Amino acid sequence: QVQLQESGPGLVKPSETLSLTCTVSGGFISSYYWGWIRQPPGKRLEWIGYSRYSGSTIYNPSLKSRVTISLDTSKSQFFLTLSSVTAADAAVYYCVGGGGWLPDHWGQGTLVTASS
């Protein structure tokens, strides 16, 4: 049973960089697509992007210029960095994984607020 757990600061200052970590247990990080989905308050879920062990990445064009998703297979972790944060980036951030593009495993989510 694959389990995911997000960690990272819940408060980021505008214009700074948001950094989150997802720790994977119960699964082989080299086997799946790993990525992030966010949910702003009262809004629909938004896919951010995926990365794979092979090094390939795919991002939502709306965020591509600010996003990096990377993996550390030795620690069974993957990461999200989102630069130049604004209030519009406030959301619950979920780390997700799947055998393909379908996000069938989810972390519990972590709330990130953007405020000075």
Next chain:
Amino acid sequence: EVVLTQSPGTLSLSPGDRATLSCRASQSISRNYLAWFQQKPGQAPRLLIYDASVRATGIPDRFSGSGSGTDFTLTISRLEPEDFAVYYCQQSSFSPLTFGGGTKVEIK
């Protein structure tokens, strides 16, 4: 990007009722890569259905999915108290992956 429109926005029903939720795509979803998720307050979405009609592991058979192309349906045959939640459709055929706006199933 593929826009998914869910209807109705809210469904007011009683336990034991049948629920029918709709998801319409702005273009045809190839290989029927359409999924349904259930979300309860304070929880992550939970996968119910994938590939339009395949139940995920552990999902009760009162949940069923159907449809193809641009029109998809999630049916809950007899609502249980734990089924009152928000339901989202999601497509994985095209990047960017997209979600519908959700249907809230509430107790009447």
